[in-house]
Amino acid sequence: MDLNSTNINSDPKDVIDYIHAGSATVDDVARRAGVSTATVSRALNDSPSVREETKARVEAAAREIGYVMHRHARALRSQRTNTISVHLPIPRSGDAETLANPFYLEFLSAVGSALHHAGLDMLVSHAATVDLDLHRTAQVDGYIQVGRGRNPGGLRELAQAGVPLAVWAPPDVATDYCAVGVDNVALAHDAVSHLVADGRRRIAVITGDLDDTTSEGYLRFAGYRRALEDAGLDADESLIGDLTSMDASGVAAARMITQANPEVDAVFVAAGDSTAIAVIRSLQDLGRSVPEDVAVVGFDNIQLGEFTHPRLTTVDQGLAQGVPILVDRVIRQIDGRPASSQKVTGRVVARESCGGTHGQDT
Amino acid sequence: MDLNSTNINSDPKDVIDYIHAGSATVDDVARRAGVSTATVSRALNDSPSVREETKARVEAAAREIGYVMHRHARALRSQRTNTISVHLPIPRSGDAETLANPFYLEFLSAVGSALHHAGLDMLVSHAATVDLDLHRTAQVDGYIQVGRGRNPGGLRELAQAGVPLAVWAPPDVATDYCAVGVDNVALAHDAVSHLVADGRRRIAVITGDLDDTTSEGYLRFAGYRRALEDAGLDADESLIGDLTSMDASGVAAARMITQANPEVDAVFVAAGDSTAIAVIRSLQDLGRSVPEDVAVVGFDNIQLGEFTHPRLTTVDQGLAQGVPILVDRVIRQIDGRPASSQKVTGRVVARESCGGTHGQDT
DNA sequence: GTGAAAGCGCTAACAC
DNA sequence: GTGTTAGCGCTTTCAC
Numbered sequence: 158m159d160l161n162s163t164n165i166n167s168d169p170k171d172v173i174d175y176i177h178a179g180s181a182t183v184d185d186v187a188r189r190a191g192v193s194t195a196t197v198s199r200a201l202n203d204s205p206s207v208r209e210e211t212k213a214r215v216e217a218a219a220r221e222i223g224y225v226m227h228r229h230a231r232a233l234r235s236q237r238t239n240t241i242s243v244h245l246p247i248p249r250s251g252d253a254e255t256l257a258n259p260f261y262l263e264f265l266s267a268v269g270s271a272l273h274h275a276g277l278d279m280l281v282s283h284a285a286t287v288d289l290d291l292h293r294t295a296q297v298d299g300y301i302q303v304g305r306g307r308n309p310g311g312l313r314e315l316a317q318a319g320v321p322l323a324v325w326a327p328p329d330v331a332t333d334y335c336a337v338g339v340d341n342v343a344l345a346h347d348a349v350s351h352l353v354a355d356g357r358r359r360i361a362v363i364t365g366d367l368d369d370t371t372s373e374g375y376l377r378f379a380g381y382r383r384a385l386e387d388a389g390l391d392a393d394e395s396l397i398g399d400l401t402s403m404d405a406s407g408v409a410a411a412r413m414i415t416q417a418n419p420e421v422d423a424v425f426v427a428a429g430d431s432t433a434i435a436v437i438r439s440l441q442d443l444g445r446s447v448p449e450d451v452a453v454v455g456f457d458n459i460q461l462g463e464f465t466h467p468r469l470t471t472v473d474q475g476l477a478q479g480v481p482i483l484v485d486r487v488i489r490q491i492d493g494r495p496a497s498s499q500k501v502t503g504r505v506v507a508r509e510s511c512g513g514t515h516g517q518d519t
Numbered sequence: 520m521d522l523n524s525t526n527i528n529s530d531p532k533d534v535i536d537y538i539h540a541g542s543a544t545v546d547d548v549a550r551r552a553g554v555s556t557a558t559v560s561r562a563l564n565d566s567p568s569v570r571e572e573t574k575a576r577v578e579a580a581a582r583e584i585g586y587v588m589h590r591h592a593r594a595l596r597s598q599r600t601n602t603i604s605v606h607l608p609i610p611r612s613g614d615a616e617t618l619a620n621p622f623y624l625e626f627l628s629a630v631g632s633a634l635h636h637a638g639l640d641m642l643v644s645h646a647a648t649v650d651l652d653l654h655r656t657a658q659v660d661g662y663i664q665v666g667r668g669r670n671p672g673g674l675r676e677l678a679q680a681g682v683p684l685a686v687w688a689p690p691d692v693a694t695d696y697c698a699v700g701v702d703n704v705a706l707a708h709d710a711v712s713h714l715v716a717d718g719r720r721r722i723a724v725i726t727g728d729l730d731d732t733t734s735e736g737y738l739r740f741a742g743y744r745r746a747l748e749d750a751g752l753d754a755d756e757s758l759i760g761d762l763t764s765m766d767a768s769g770v771a772a773a774r775m776i777t778q779a780n781p782e783v784d785a786v787f788v789a790a791g792d793s794t795a796i797a798v799i800r801s802l803q804d805l806g807r808s809v810p811e812d813v814a815v816v817g818f819d820n821i822q823l824g825e826f827t828h829p830r831l832t833t834v835d836q837g838l839a840q841g842v843p844i845l846v847d848r849v850i851r852q853i854d855g856r857p858a859s860s861q862k863v864t865g866r867v868v869a870r871e872s873c874g875g876t877h878g879q880d881t
Numbered sequence: 882g883t884g885a886a887a888g889c890g891c892t893a894a895c896a897c
Numbered sequence: 898g899t900g901t902t903a904g905c906g907c908t909t910t911c912a913c
Contacts, residue, residue: 182906182907183907183908184906193883193884193885194884194885194906194907194908195883195885196882196884197907198908199882199908199909202908206883207882207883208882211883225655226907227905227907228591228658229590229591229592229594229595229600229658229906229907230595230905230906230907231908232591232594232889233889233890233905233907233908234889234906234908234909235907235908235909238591247628257621257624257628257822258624259621259823261624262624262627263619265624266609266619269645270645272645279645280602280643281631281641281642281643283631283632283635293585296589296590406826431822431823434826435823435825435826438830439826460793461621461793461796461797464768464769465796465800465828466827466828544889544890545890545891545892554899555900555901556890556892556900556901557892557893557899557901557902558898560891560892560893561892561898564892568898568899569898569899570899573898573899588891589889589891591889591890591891592889592890592891592905593890593891593892595889595890595892595906596904596905597892598905
């Protein structure tokens with residue numbers, strides 16, 4: 158037998174491939190599978206124009222040498238990054254910008270999970286809102302934003318420019334970009350009606366920014382007002398607490414209730430559970446008991462609300478149902494398919510902080 | 520005048536550049552600044568080997584046509600992605616994996632801010648821990664992980680392989696990778712000693728996994744035990760509640776205290792504030808008042824702890840101080856500079872849930 | 882159904 | 898101090 162013959166079974170190149178596992182390229186896979194790089198690319202991207210048998214061979218080769226795609230090379234070439242940028246409303250108090258509201262964690266967690274499920278990476282942006290300027294520098298496939306933010310015009314522009322984007326917001330307000338979320342007006346109405354049914358007559362509201370009439374804060378406020386009207390109650394100006402002019406500790410809010418309006422017997426904290434919990438505590442500090450003297454209802458249904466004293470009555474936004482839809486909508490847009498807005502079903506979760514339960518409960 | 524003459528003042532190319540603003544490339548900048556692409560690259564990366572005047576000209580040109588670097592092209596060429604992957608311990612209960620602990624949001628927020636400050640993007644990974652396998656597919660510049668996780672060996676491997684990595688964990692336990700964090704043993708010791716100083720004698724502990732002797736849970740447990748020893752108190756087996764075998768609602772924990780060990784007068788919830796709050800509520804439900812009957816101390820100092828009833832005594836991990844250090848350490852490693860571990864100063868924040876305050880307070 | 886070859890936008894040698 | 902050139906790893910015409 159010829160000593161110079163090549164031993165086909167243990168090609169030294171194979172060994173090298175193994176050693177460099179992880180930095181293998183399409184070329185390596187191509188060589189091993191005995192096809193061209195083009196075929197490798199097609200096979201790995203599950204192109205229909207490659208024979209099943211070839212596909213299998215390529216996949217085997219890739220697996221054997223531990224090939225993993227270079228995201229950036231692909232992004233450069235195909236203009237697809239497989240990354241979604243997520244934007245949360247970051248409160249900016251001076252330099253110390255913190256995300257304190259646990260709702261965002263639960264949201265982020267749900268989005269991350271859904272994106273991962275779809276094979277997408279999640280980039281958490283420092284920017285609270287998306288706009289065209291940001292888009293030019295971001296280089297991601299699409300965006301998810303919580304709330305319309307202070308510049309809904311930017312969202313409209315983006316959508317018109319064909320940028321894949323889905324916003325966690327009530328879909329009924331603006332139809333010119335894809336929105337997924339609960340009907341804030343209706344849910345706020347439900348929450349306040351719940352208080353009314355409980356016998357509360359003097360109901361205050363703590364809300365976020367009311368400037369923008371399409372903001373969650375405003376919508377919830379609208380629901381609050383309508384509920385009062387429906388019940389034939391007074392919608393007194395002095396009962397409206399704007400969080401933007403108050404501290405996050407709830408002290409100012411509680412003072413507004415106990416001092417300026419001592420007859421208040423309920424508060425709808427549209428600003429969210431975090432604030433609601435702080436308000437409850439401040440009310441207690443001022444000698445009011447919850448729910449006996451003052452009932453409190455929050456918004457968001459954060460997990461900790463179930464463990465406060467009293468347990469927090471709140472409004473669930475249906476993240477479990479809504480977030481997968483939200484993610485689906487971005488993906489559809491990336492694929493160039495139509496992506497309609499979608500209303501998500503929320504519900505009032507009645508717990509101790511508002512006294513009785515009316516069967517709407519958790 | 521020759522009608523065919525070119526109007527130099529409004530070069531059509533300029534117009535095109537403006538229209539395509541955002542998709543301008545180094546070539547466009549180079550052309551406009553009258554230099555080569557190499558010079559553009561150098562100028563934009565602030566290379567010292569380019570004259571200030573040229574640099575200024577390039578920068579001006581870039582600004583004028585709205586040039587923005589293509590991250591993926593750069594990543595492909597320079598093997599630098601400008602992205603850090605962040606890993607949080609995601610509890611996996613079946614399919615519904617959620618991140619419920621607000622501490623992680625506060626952590627994430629701080630990291631995001633620090634990374635942004637350094638011009639880096641934050642990728643939030645679905646994976647709870649980093650390892651070599653993950654690294655092969657991740658293609659990011661570096662990693663930040665919260666806690667050692669279940670596989671510290673993986674961290675060691677990574678560090679040995681030269682992968683930039685910084686872990687939020689006590690630095691004293693393992694020195695073979697970069698760790699930044701508080702001294703869990705000492706802080707737990709402080710917290711429990713605080714209870715002892717308060718006159719508590721029968722102190723239970725609720726902890727996470729105790730299997731791994733380098734886990735935060737174990738270290739805090741060790742601090743607990745040592746504090747009891749120092750105080751000459753019993754470290755009774757029956758006072759140890761392992762959260763891995765209990766529900767997150769705190770019911771089981773509270774039952775352990777009230778039923779199996781009714782003489783317990785304090786609980787150190789090493790598992791964290793989230794759990795501590797749930798435990799408090801469960802204790803109250805079982806007829807115990809906090810802190811009168813049972814004092815409770817948590818860990819992490821989440822913001823909501825200040826607003827519960829009673830306000831939560833806890834241990835602050837010094838995120839504000841520590842996280843920037845953590846981020847600095849990853850960056851150092853990316854730059855090939857040495858990155859030592861660093862101990863962060865935490866402190867007991869004494870509030871109502873443990874009764875008296877001893878001046879260590881917030 | 883598969884291959885050859887041309888780049889995506891950038892940076893890093895290497896010249897000068 | 899600046900320009901020329903090659904090529905990072907991939908996808909995608911265009912041939913066949």
